[in-house]
Amino acid sequence: MTVLEVSRYRPGIDAEPVFQRYEVPDNDDWAVLDGLNYVKDSVDGTLSFRWSCRMGICGSCGMTVNGEPRLTCGTFLADYDGVVRVEPLHGFPVIRDLVVDIEPFLEKLSSVSPWLIRSGEDPASEFAQTPAQLEAYKQYSMCINCMLCYSACPVYVLDPDFLGPAAIALAQRYNLDSRDEGDRFDVLSTDEGVWGCTFVGECTSACPKHVDPAEAIQRYKLTAAVRSVLPWVRL
Amino acid sequence: MVARGAGDPLGRVVDVLIVGGGAAGLRAAIAVAEAGLECTVLSKVYPMRSHTVSAEGGAAGVIGVGDTLDEHAYDTISGGDWLCDQDAVEMFVREAPRELIQLEHWGCPWSREPDGRVAVRPFGGMRQLRTWFAADKTGFHLLHTLFQTTLKYPQISRLDEWYVTRLLVEDGRIEGVVAIDIKTGETAAVWAKAVILATGGGGKVFPFTTNAAIKTGDGMALAYRAGAPLKDMEFVQYHPTGLPFTGILITEAARAEGGWLVNKDGYRYLQDYDLGVPTDKPKLRSMELGPRDRLSQAFVGELDKGRTVETPYGHVTFLDLRHLGEERIEARIPFVRELCRSYQKLDPVTDLIPVRPVVHYMMGGVHTDIDGATPIAGLYAAGETACVSINGANRLGSNSLPECLVFGARAGLAAAEYAGTAAKPAARAVPDEPLPDGSGSGERIADLRTEMQRTLEDAAGIYRTGDDLEKAVGSLRDLRERAKKAKLDDSSTSFNTERINALELGCMLDIAETIVASALNREESRGAHQRSDFPKRDDEGFLAHSLAHQGPDGSPVVSLLPVTITRWPPGERVYGR
Amino acid sequence: MTYYTPPVDRLWWTRRRSYFVFVLREFTSVGVAWSALLLVYAAKGNEIPVWLVPINLIALAACVFHAITFLSLAPKATVVRLDGWRVPDYMIVGGNYGLWLFASLVLAWVVL
Ligand SMILES: Cc1cc2nc3c(=O)[nH]c(=O)nc-3n(C[C@H](O)[C@H](O)[C@H](O)COP(=O)(O)OP(=O)(O)OC[C@H]3O[C@@H](n4cnc5c(N)ncnc54)[C@H](O)[C@@H]3O)c2cc1C
Numbered sequence: 001m002t003v004l005e006v007s008r009y010r011p012g013i014d015a016e017p018v019f020q021r022y023e024v025p026d027n028d029d030w031a032v033l034d035g036l037n038y039v040k041d042s043v044d045g046t047l048s049f050r051w052s053c054r055m056g057i058c059g060s061c062g063m064t065v066n067g068e069p070r071l072t073c074g075t076f077l078a079d080y081d082g083v084v085r086v087e088p089l090h091g092f093p094v095i096r097d098l099v100v101d102i103e104p105f106l107e108k109l110s111s112v113s114p115w116l117i118r119s120g121e122d123p124a125s126e127f128a129q130t131p132a133q134l135e136a137y138k139q140y141s142m143c144i145n146c147m148l149c150y151s152a153c154p155v156y157v158l159d160p161d162f163l164g165p166a167a168i169a170l171a172q173r174y175n176l177d178s179r180d181e182g183d184r185f186d187v188l189s190t191d192e193g194v195w196g197c198t199f200v201g202e203c204t205s206a207c208p209k210h211v212d213p214a215e216a217i218q219r220y221k222l223t224a225a226v227r228s229v230l231p232w233v234r235l
Numbered sequence: 236m237v238a239r240g241a242g243d244p245l246g247r248v249v250d251v252l253i254v255g256g257g258a259a260g261l262r263a264a265i266a267v268a269e270a271g272l273e274c275t276v277l278s279k280v281y282p283m284r285s286h287t288v289s290a291e292g293g294a295a296g297v298i299g300v301g302d303t304l305d306e307h308a309y310d311t312i313s314g315g316d317w318l319c320d321q322d323a324v325e326m327f328v329r330e331a332p333r334e335l336i337q338l339e340h341w342g343c344p345w346s347r348e349p350d351g352r353v354a355v356r357p358f359g360g361m362r363q364l365r366t367w368f369a370a371d372k373t374g375f376h377l378l379h380t381l382f383q384t385t386l387k388y389p390q391i392s393r394l395d396e397w398y399v400t401r402l403l404v405e406d407g408r409i410e411g412v413v414a415i416d417i418k419t420g421e422t423a424a425v426w427a428k429a430v431i432l433a434t435g436g437g438g439k440v441f442p443f444t445t446n447a448a449i450k451t452g453d454g455m456a457l458a459y460r461a462g463a464p465l466k467d468m469e470f471v472q473y474h475p476t477g478l479p480f481t482g483i484l485i486t487e488a489a490r491a492e493g494g495w496l497v498n499k500d501g502y503r504y505l506q507d508y509d510l511g512v513p514t515d516k517p518k519l520r521s522m523e524l525g526p527r528d529r530l531s532q533a534f535v536g537e538l539d540k541g542r543t544v545e546t547p548y549g550h551v552t553f554l555d556l557r558h559l560g561e562e563r564i565e566a567r568i569p570f571v572r573e574l575c576r577s578y579q580k581l582d583p584v585t586d587l588i589p590v591r592p593v594v595h596y597m598m599g600g601v602h603t604d605i606d607g608a609t610p611i612a613g614l615y616a617a618g619e620t621a622c623v624s625i626n627g628a629n630r631l632g633s634n635s636l637p638e639c640l641v642f643g644a645r646a647g648l649a650a651a652e653y654a655g656t657a658a659k660p661a662a663r664a665v666p667d668e669p670l671p672d673g674s675g676s677g678e679r680i681a682d683l684r685t686e687m688q689r690t691l692e693d694a695a696g697i698y699r700t701g702d703d704l705e706k707a708v709g710s711l712r713d714l715r716e717r718a719k720k721a722k723l724d725d726s727s728t729s730f731n732t733e734r735i736n737a738l739e740l741g742c743m744l745d746i747a748e749t750i751v752a753s754a755l756n757r758e759e760s761r762g763a764h765q766r767s768d769f770p771k772r773d774d775e776g777f778l779a780h781s782l783a784h785q786g787p788d789g790s791p792v793v794s795l796l797p798v799t800i801t802r803w804p805p806g807e808r809v810y811g812r
Numbered sequence: 813m814t815y816y817t818p819p820v821d822r823l824w825w826t827r828r829r830s831y832f833v834f835v836l837r838e839f840t841s842v843g844v845a846w847s848a849l850l851l852v853y854a855a856k857g858n859e860i861p862v863w864l865v866p867i868n869l870i871a872l873a874a875c876v877f878h879a880i881t882f883l884s885l886a887p888k889a890t891v892v893r894l895d896g897w898r899v900p901d902y903m904i905v906g907g908n909y910g911l912w913l914f915a916s917l918v919l920a921w922v923v924l
Pocket residue numbers: 254255256257258259260277278279280281282285286287288289290291292293294295373374397398399400433434435436445446447449450453454484486595596617618619620632633634635636637639
């Protein structure tokens with residue numbers, strides 16, 4: 001038996017989260033999410049959490065496992081000794097149990113214009129883009145919006161207005177796309193934008209998809225710095 | 236409790252309400268916005284969590300030199316064992332390339348040739364290279380591109396984490412939906428001139444599936460209860476290569492890149508099932524690149540001959556990618572490697588991947604015409620939830636994503652046009668959806684779900700018999716009654732996922748009944764529907780779609796509807812010869 | 813409906829080793845500032861009292877720590893691609909150290 005110690009918060013009932021323990025059978029193939037589903041299905045139907053794809057791609061199942069932000073569908077019970085503590089992602093308001101409020105992220109995402117900006121008519125065929133040009137932004141396009149990087153970022157936890165790792169990485173995903181003609185300087189080069197980042201680097205360690213948002217941010221700092229001095233230069 | 240009828244969450248009647256934020260729903264939303272109307276995308280998960288995100292292999296559309304629309308149409312029709320409506324297929328293959336280019340213009344990071352053109356790869360059942368791909372995360376990139384693009388249209392609003400429980404239909408005309416705001420638990424009516432269902436498939440009616448937790452066939456059940464028929468529900472696609480415990484898909488692209496299927500003796504067994512002779516390099520429409528129904532049936536053949544390997548999670552054969560080498564695997568199918576490493580604790584560069592057939596896709600769905608219109612005025616359906624039908628008795632891999640785009644766009648345009656002239660529905664109070672009342676013997680939702688899944692697997696798996704199906708009809712009816720009396724642990728309002736699970740179970744039971752009833756009615760074998768008691772295809776009796784209507788007692792009534800044939804009369808399906 | 817908002821955690825930097833190292837790095841700026849002041853002071857021809865030596869050693873350690881962490885983080889901001897090939901981080905770090913050494917030598921040559 002493995003013991004899961006799960007954070008419970010039921011709005012209107014609990015003033016603040018409390019821990020509840022559940023025993024789940026040992027199974028080497030089980031992810032933390034399988035343990036939670038066992039609880040939900042067989043023990044306590046009141047436990048709430050988000051999940052969907054259970055293959056590490058939909059980004060729903062981020063939680064704090066033994067203090068670290070993790071995708072619970074890709075984190076295995078067998079890798080832990082003793083009690084496994086599951087909490088909602090740190091740094092976010094808790095809606096219920098393991099479910100957090102990510103609404104502010106969606107607003108931040110919109111604010112960086114995460115779409116291809118071009119003027120003029122589209123051609124009838126595709127825009128040419130060489131494999132090297134694709135490679136230049138590809139990594140930043142791999143973000144699954146799982147919010148682990150925000151949870152790991154002390155700046156975000158202290159200042160919820162910080163644009164944050166994933167939103168900036170996604171802005172860079174378009175900035176570095178050879179097809180894009182947009183300019184996201186006004187949103188990015190602000191105190192809540194890249195300059196809010198003190199380069200702790202934890203976002204990159206937390207990211208399950210190797211997006212390396214810390215790199216995206218530092219690169220834009222350089223871009224923004226150069227542009228502040230030489231406004232006509234486009235990096 | 237009665238829902239706040241007039242005080243709907245939007246405070247107004249929307250032009251077009253789109254239920255579902257996957258590829259089909261988001262593409263429809265953009266089409267409506269570009270037509271200048273307002274729309275709302277309502278979805279039970281944030282749109283970027285929709286199941287489209289898991290699609291790996293690619294999206295088919297003719298662009299390569301030497302390929303033609305007719306060939307794509309022929310591959311699709313023969314792949315579908317002549318059950319596709321050929322007018323729909325012709326339209327589909329014509330519009331697919333345009334939609335894929337449109338996605339490129341919106342920023343989709345398609346994989347490229349050295350000269351900067353979009354690259355295409357081979358795929359099962361296709362005789363030309365025509366599958367566009369973004370490495371092996373095609374669905375992920377497609378969905379995020381679409382979602383991020385919707386953010387630029389002020390005409391598109393969203394209701395995220397809302398769950399639709401009922402369609403509001405008055406005098407044969409759609410007026411909106413009843414939905415629960417999952418965060419608060421409140422129920423409300425959302426009024427709309429037109430509604431598009433884009434709620435995806437329902438693989439979760441089976442126990443072992445590649446489908447995500449959210450794929451519970453809700454839209455199909457909603458339309459069915461509102462009086463629209465479900466078409467061809469007996470055709471359920473098994474994908475030949477799922478990982479044994481999780482059901483995680485190993486994309487067909489792994490075979491398109493040159494992977495082999497071998498049995499316990501390391502023998503490429505497909506050669507014994509009329510699928511061609513083994514070659515070192517992949518050959519189109521042959522061996523591992525045959526269609527999915529035939530490959531999954533071949534697995535059962537191997538099982539019967541005792542040439543599979545038993546594991547704690549069922550019998551398996553193996554997918555061998557080792558000869559492709561690390562570099563090719565990393566360049567073309569990196570996600571396959573990532574998934575094998577995390578979930579199967581093996582590396583395909585050096586190890587065989589254990590695989591077994593897994594429920595993957597529903598060819599059937601809400602009956603629509605080629606504009607996505609259902610028989611209910613103002614109600615449209617698109618994507619996996621709809622059946623137009625271009626997939627017939629067996630969908631070809633990589634036809635589904637372009638289907639979502641082509642018919643999502645068409646349904647969006649048609650709905651916008653309809654909404655432009657339709658009258659505004661009058662807001663009124665509507666009752667809540669009844670929930671299980673706990674009056675039974677205290678059965679849990681999860682246990683009932685498991686029983687339903689077993690029933691379906693036993694009766695409506697890769698091979699079916701009349702007797703098994705007959706039995707399943709009774710079991711499902713019994714389950715439906717028990718589900719009404721199930722017990723819920725959770726009576727709270729905010730983020731009550733158990734309540735949502737109960738409503739989803741209700742939907743799944745409805746569509747499970749239509750699957751079984753349609754399978755029982757179809758006394759022939761065609762594509763993904765194989766009846767051991769009727770092993771031959773019967774064009775005399777069954778070159779026709781099944782239509783399942785909900786009868787007065789809640790059980791399905793099945794009738795037949797002729798297939799549209801334009802230029803390709805029914806013939807033999809030939810692979811590898 | 814009420815969401816639970818966790819109180820701001822004042823001790824966040826003690827929760828994880830990496831946070832602690834980060835805060836340490838931030839504090840090295842005090843050492844850097846100290847060294848700069850000292851340099852100005854010494855440049856004016858003043859003798860540096862002996863009792864300051866331990867503090868100066870700490871400041872020196874802080875400066876070195878700061879420089880090392882700064883340089884090893886630098887490749888994050890400078891992604892160099894040559895013909896599609898991404899110059900690996902260690903080369904950029906190495907290049908930076910090379911430049912640093914070169915600059916120090918030039919400086920040493922000028923000053924001494
Ligand atoms: C693992 C896997 C790999 C695949 N690979 C490929 C491939 O390579 N190529 C290919 O062409 N096809 C592939 N497919 C098939 C293809 O991905 C799907 O058919 C397609 O993505 C379905 O898209 P959709 O928009 O119809 O639905 P989904 O993407 O499933 O979206 C459904 C939406 O409806 C919403 N919804 C559902 N019910 C409700 C409700 N009651 N109330 C409110 N909202 C609701 C959901 O929240 C969601 O937003 C794959 C499928 C799987 C499972």
